[in-house]
Amino acid sequence: MLDLIMQGITEIMHINTLLFILFGVAWGTIGGMIPGINATIAMALLLPFTWGMGPTNAIVMLCGVYAGGEYGGSIPAILIGTPGTNAAACTVIDGHELHKQGKTGLALYTSLNSSVFGGFFGAIALLFFAMPLAEVALAFGPAEYFALATLGLTMICSLGEKYVFKGILAGFIGIFLSTVGFDPIKGVPRFTFGVMSLNSGFDMVALMMGFYAISEMFKQAQELLGGEVFELKGDPDTHFPKWKEIKGLFKWNVFGSIFGTIIGVMPGAGATTAAFISYSEAKRISKDSSSFGQGNIIGVAVPESANNAATGGAMVPLLALGIPGSNSTAIMLGALMIHNVSPGPMLFINTPEIPYGIFVSLFFANVFLFFVGYMFIKFAIKITSISKPVLIATVIALVYTGAFAYSGELFSIGVTLAFGVVGVLLRKMEIPHTAVVLGFVLGFLMEANLRRGLIISEGSFWGVATASPISAVLLAFAVFSVGFAFVRGLRMSKAELS
């Protein structure tokens, strides 16, 4: 093992290779910062340039982009309340609140520290436990995915803040949105009204950017009209957090990283799911759960460590099984294939320098990420001094560009705009749009896998529920948490009435 790691280090320790990683990190961070461009798109843009490089350089640069992209999304999330990437959507909730309170430096640097921590955690897990983690991926069949998605959906109950039932309603809206497009089992289009562009369902990028970025920009524009412009009182505090503050978040970083790594491993889940699930689990177990959403720094640390830890996790199925678990790793698969390297179990035997090179490069990428992030934060803070109308116009233009880039269709821009308007309405009605997005992300996973599970169990729901101890336990948790939420919801409604 040690000699293989050494081999990986010698593979990476070239000035060119290190520069490629550094460039990848910077490129990824910038891509992440631009709303609508996520790690996947930033990687796809670089892909054509990787074909002149060796396979190792190509893949390590993409690893850098991946790490940078998952981090970069948090910067606009905190500063302008618009996530740069889907996986940073959770960071908006508390991060932007902290910025409004003037604790800008604390939020930005905590997000950076947690991202780097999560990245290291994921890389270590990948290095030492790639094979056992691959077993986790294999243990998850349709029944287990169904159970996981169901448990994830029960979090909706806790996202409704004051109104549990509004959260549940929002979740159902999201689940409905996820049914638009091809039926995952029968292969026929549903709810598309003959619109071809809807066949593959709503684009995740378009939907999330509509809900989070466009609706936030509309809201801010409206505030400008109404004259109630949010102004920071004095200069925001932009100091690097004190050691005591960093140390206090250590256990939350570990918490987020564990969720991120494990959920990242599962094909079909990924960084966004990891961020959402870890955030609401942190909220659930925290002693101080009512302060989440009001600017609790834990609400930044947990999802940010989770989405970066997911990068290490997501490499597990790619390298150990040869199967990409996410869009980003699918691009990495492409980058390897063009160099006639096919990932999978044989990679460790035929060309061990590539997987071990990737492991080592992830460590370097996270070291670079710290410095790149540190520099970018210094200048990103200036964003807040840009005039609001200019900023709003720029963000909207960038979001539309990103939505268009993802699919190459003007239709996506329409979808983004439509969800932006819906997002404004939801805000007005105090229906939590995060719950809608969660329903959308997990609804499809739940439906497709329930139906696959039912084919395997020959139509028996009980057979799906008891397919394995994993599915049984996860579903039992789900039932328990729904029951708990209903009791809480009823008690709250009574309290409101009386």
Place this chain on the structure above:
Amino acid sequence: MSKKILMVVLSLVMVMTLVVGCGSNTPAPTTAAPTTQAGGGETTPEATTSLAYPEDNIEVVYHSKAGSGGDIFLRTMGKALEPALGVSWVVNNMPGASGATAFEYAASAEPDGYTLLGVSSTIITAPLISGMTTTYKDFEPVCMMFTDPMVVFVQEESPFQTLADLIEFGKANPGTLKIAGGTPGELGFVVGAELMRVAGFEMALVPFEGGGDAAVSVLGGHVDGGIGEYAEIASSVEAGKLRIIASLNAMPEAPEIPTFASEGYPEIQIEKFRGVLAPKGTPQEVIDKLAEMMKTAFDDPDFQQYIKANNMIPNYKVGAEFTAIMDAQHEQVKSTLE
């Protein structure tokens, strides 16, 4: 200092936005010079007689994202082709609307040989599944290059050693056999449906999106076996985790793998092809010249290595022969959807 960093970062942001906005969908400068026949009924003589093709970059539209299998095929072929072409081979990914965006864009492009459509069997299956108006019939065949071998595979410890074992079990226990494959209309599903029809037995086909997820569920023992592309499971087969019990297509690199034909089902013929089409009305001379140049791409050593590494079967077919394969597949898929 910080001003400089700011400038660098801002210009990178600009570059990325421009690349995103323009790169993904800029039609390569569609030639104005050689084709001016749009105006009247008269056919410009130089378009038909001169073989000064190509004089401008060729845009190849593909319906899947950058980095997907078909995208890599087109780009690797482009690398092998460009020296002969003397112009750039620009792959333009249009993943929207499950293929319709790319198909419609290419079908309505000027039929001058400067806009082509890279295709896989999706050009047959997608229009049938979602009732698109643009189908393979709106294009001229340039050439078919490869077959992606499709295989039936099981976990290494599976009791099924041969295709006959699997079918026998299916016959003895109707409905209990679970095989992972694609959704209805996809080729994995078509293989399963054809096998059941020809061999006369029942099994449950569990649809997965993409072969990778199907392979994971076979590896994890959640289903009894799977049907998919060899390329997606090759590494697991080599590592001794999955075992192929039969292939739909004879593989020159792995002659020991039994085929459906050698196992007694020669009538089940399904070829997942990769090739290039041109918009209807593209001059035959242009198509011939392109097809000829693509044939020489096979001689490129890098391309040869790509073929081997990705377990593809070279299968060069032009004109009516290529059309016949598409026609046959169209009927096959259509019949399993009914």
